[in-house]
Amino acid sequence: MLLIRSESTKNSLVHIRKSLETRTILTYLVLALLIPYTITEKHRSNTILKRRSPEPGASEEPRRTAGCHSCRMREEIKQRNLLVIKDEILRRIGFEKAPNITGKPLPQIPSELFMKIEEENGGMQSDQPAFQSGYTVTEEEDDYHVRTEKILAFAQPYPRLRHKGRDILHFSFTDSITKYHVSNATLFVFIKGSDRRPPQDVLIELFKVKKITDHSESTAFDLVFTKKIHQPGGRGEWVQIDLTETVSEWFKSPKDNHGFLVNATVNGKKVSITDINVDKGKKVPFVEIATVEAKRRTRRSIGLNCDEDSNETICCRYPLIVDFEAIGLDFIIAPKRYDAFMCAGECPYVTMQRFPHTHLKQVAKPASQPPCCTPRKLGSISMLYFDSHLNVVYGSLPGMVVERCGCL
Structure with missing residues (x-):
C-alpha cells in the first residue's frame, strides 16, 4: 500500500516537471517572437517620428x-x-x-x-x-457691351524713301489688328519749341502717300490735314492730329497704307519735327488707335x-x-x-x-x-x-x- 502511494507521488512530480518545462519552452518561444516585433515597431515608430519632425530650415510645402x-x-x-x-x-x-x-x-x-x-x-x-x-x-x-482695344503704332521709316529730306512715316499693322473696327485714331507728332516772343503760328500739314514710285519726286501725296498752332516754348510739345478716317481706310484695305509725310512751317520756313532718327527715338511719332468689337x-x-x-x-x-x-x-x-x-x-x-x-x-x-x-x-x-x-x-x-x- 505504501509502495503504491510512493509510485503515485513520483508520477505526479514527473507530470508537474514536464508541465513546467513545456510552459517554460512556450514562454521562451513567445519572447523570441515578441522581442524582434517590438524592436521593429519601435524602429518603425522612430522612423515615422523622424519623418514627421521637421529638419531645421526645411520647408513645410513638400511634406x-x-x-x-x-x-x-x-x-x-x-x-x-x-x-x-x-x-x-x-x-x-x-x-x-x-x-x-x-x-x-x-x-x-x-x-x-x-x-x-x-x-x-x-x-x-x-x-x-x-x-x-x-x-x-x-x-x-442682360445686354450687350463692347470690348475696346487701344494700339500704339510707332512710325517706321519707309525703306529707301525720303521726300525733300524727310522720312515718310510708315505704320505697319498685323492682320490680328486690322480685323477690328476703328473707332478713333490720333497721330502724335512732337514739335520742337522756341523761346522767341511773341510766339509765332506754326502751320502743320499732313500728307497721305497715295502712290509709291522709285523716284520720290513723282510720289503722289494727298493733303488730309492742316492746323495752325502757336509754336510751343521750351523743349516743345506733342501735337495731336485726327486720323480716324484715313486709318479706317487702311484697316479695310491694308495695301493702300503707304504712310504719311508731315510738314511744319513758320512763315514758309520749316520747323523741326522730331522724327525717327532724332533723340534716340524717344519722341518717335506714333498713332493711337482705339478699336471696338461686340462681345456677347x-x-x-x-x-x-x-x-x-x-x-x-x-x-x-x-x-x-x-x-x-x-x-x-x-x-x-x-x-x-x-x-x-x-x-x-x-x-x-x-x-x-x-x-x-x-x-x-x-x-x-x-x-x-x-x-x-x-x-x-x-x-x-x-x-x-x-x-x-x-x-x-x-x-x-x-x-x-x-x-x-x-x-x-
Missing part, C-alpha cells in the same frame, strides 16, 4: 503636398493650366510664337497706359471673392471659392498666378503677372443638384461620362504688349480669367 492627394492633383492641374494659358494667349493675339524683343531698341511708352492697365486689372479682380470661401451668386447685366452677354452663375491651403474635395475655384516672363512671354509689357484662377475638385451627386442641367443629364444617362469641374464663367484681362512690328498694343483679352467654376 504638405506629398501627404495630400487633392493638393497633388491641384499642382498637376496648375502646371497644365499654365501651358494652356501660354498657348491660348499667343493664339488669341494671333501669334504663332512669341515675338523676339531681346536686344531691340524699344520705344518709350506713355506712363498713363501703365496706370490704366493697373487700374483696370485691379478693379476687375478686386470685386471677385478670390480669398473668401463659400458660395457666391452673381447677376450679370454673360449669364447668371454660381460657384465655390477656395484658397491654396484648402482641403476641399468638391469642385472649387483656386488661385493661379501667371508670371508672363516665367512662361516665356516677355513681350507682354503690363501686367507682368496676374491671377487667372483655376478649377479643381470632384463632382459628386450631391453637388449636381446645384446645377440643374448637369443633374438632369446624369439622371437621363446614368452610364454617361461623369461631370467635370470646369470654368462656368470667364472674364477678360487688360494687357499691354509688343506685336511683331514693335507696335504697342493695348487691349482686353477675353476668356483669360476664371470667375466661376462648376460641374459640367
